[in-house]
Amino acid sequence: MDVSAPAAHxxxxxxxxxxxxxxxxxxxxxRFESGAASxxxxxxxxCGASPESGDEDGYCTVCGLPGRLPGDREELDxxxxxxxxxxxxxxxxxxxxxxxxxxxxxxxxxxxxxGISSAAAGDRAAQTAARAAGxxxxxxxxxxxxxxxxxxxxxxxxxxxxVERVPWSPEADRGMPSCTLVSALWRDxxxxxGWIGDSRAYWLGIDGCRQxxxxxxxxxxxxxxxxxxxxxxxxxxxxxxxxxxxGGDAPDRxxxxxxxxxxxxxxxxxxxxxxxxxxxxxxxxAALVDALPAxxxxxxxxxxxxxxxxxxxxxxxxxxxxIDIDPEVGLRGSR
Numbered sequence: 001m002d003v004s005a006p007a008a009h010x011x012x013x014x015x016x017x018x019x020x021x022x023x024x025x026x027x028x029x030x031r032f033e034s035g036a037a038s039x040x041x042x043x044x045x046x047c048g049a050s051p052e053s054g055d056e057d058g059y060c061t062v063c064g065l066p067g068r069l070p071g072d073r074e075e076l077d078x079x080x081x082x083x084x085x086x087x088x089x090x091x092x093x094x095x096x097x098x099x100x101x102x103x104x105x106x107x108x109x110x111x112x113x114x115g116i117s118s119a120a121a122g123d124r125a126a127q128t129a130a131r132a133a134g135x136x137x138x139x140x141x142x143x144x145x146x147x148x149x150x151x152x153x154x155x156x157x158x159x160x161x162x163v164e165r166v167p168w169s170p171e172a173d174r175g176m177p178s179c180t181l182v183s184a185l186w187r188d189x190x191x192x193x194g195w196i197g198d199s200r201a202y203w204l205g206i207d208g209c210r211q212x213x214x215x216x217x218x219x220x221x222x223x224x225x226x227x228x229x230x231x232x233x234x235x236x237x238x239x240x241x242x243x244x245x246x247g248g249d250a251p252d253r254x255x256x257x258x259x260x261x262x263x264x265x266x267x268x269x270x271x272x273x274x275x276x277x278x279x280x281x282x283x284x285x286a287a288l289v290d291a292l293p294a295x296x297x298x299x300x301x302x303x304x305x306x307x308x309x310x311x312x313x314x315x316x317x318x319x320x321x322x323i324d325i326d327p328e329v330g331l332r333g334s335r
């Protein structure tokens with residue numbers, strides 16, 4: 001008997017072939033919402049059990065892990081810039097948030113925030129911080145007369161002030177609302193990145209991928225001081241403990257800021273640790289991106305990296321923002 005592979009379908013966005021069951025096009029990033037791609041959306045994300053296996057509290061009666069709530073995933077595709085945030089497969093809600101804006105002349109800004117799980121209202125803290133910082137950065141993106149570092153510092157202050165106003169109950173026996181934050185402002189060939197915590201920024205250029213941020217974490221600081229190796233740090237339960245965050249009880253110290261002037265086109269990527277936990281080295285992220293078709297759109301890259309994190313366990317919320325930048329013309333593909 002002659003058994004052949006299932007016929008590939010054509011992407012409705014760009015016409016590129018894709019096998020049945022794919023959730024998005026690896027070339028242009030278009031989502032597929034019919035057939036096998038959507039047939040199992042209500043099944044348990046952890047074990048694949050049918051929707052009927054969930055109990056009244058939303059937990060799967062087969063594997064015991066929580067299901068996914070409405071709003072568990074949000075996507076924004078601005079052509080030359082895109083972002084995805086996903087609840088993951090274990091957490092009951094998504095405590096990540098992002099901001100993404102593109103203005104005239106290819107200028108723009110992005111923010112990724114990750115709510116602190118041990119604190120109260122982590123989801124609202126992340127959403128509030130991303131929105132407040134995003135507004136400040138987006139306003140300055142269209143006005144190069146404002147110094148990028150000053151604007152970034154102001155954006156982080158705005159995020160901190162906003163998070164301090166998030167309602168919370170001290171009786172909950174949890175810390176004050178707080179989150180991490182990484183931001184980027186790009187204008188006229190200059191990229192200014194600011195951060196607090198362990199959400200990261202990367203530059204993917206023709207000469208490879210490099211991490212632009214240094215984690216505000218127990219592990220990163222111990223390794224940098226020469227007190228411990230990275231392998232030893234990874235075995236310590238404090239490996240993911242952060243030493244700086246956005247919130248009312250945060251340490252009194254400024255965010256870190258770095259300015260980059262790329263001389264070749266490339267990609268800027270911001271992400272929460274829900275992604276980089278599964279690819280902690282810059283070279284690993286570069287390999288994941290390089291495995292995609294040449295010229296894959298930012299939406300396709302963001303979705304592919306998110307799906308990789310899900311496939312490798314999805315044990316945390318996942319957020320990825322990808323921006324194509326050409327220092328000669330601003331944002332590639334912008335009008």
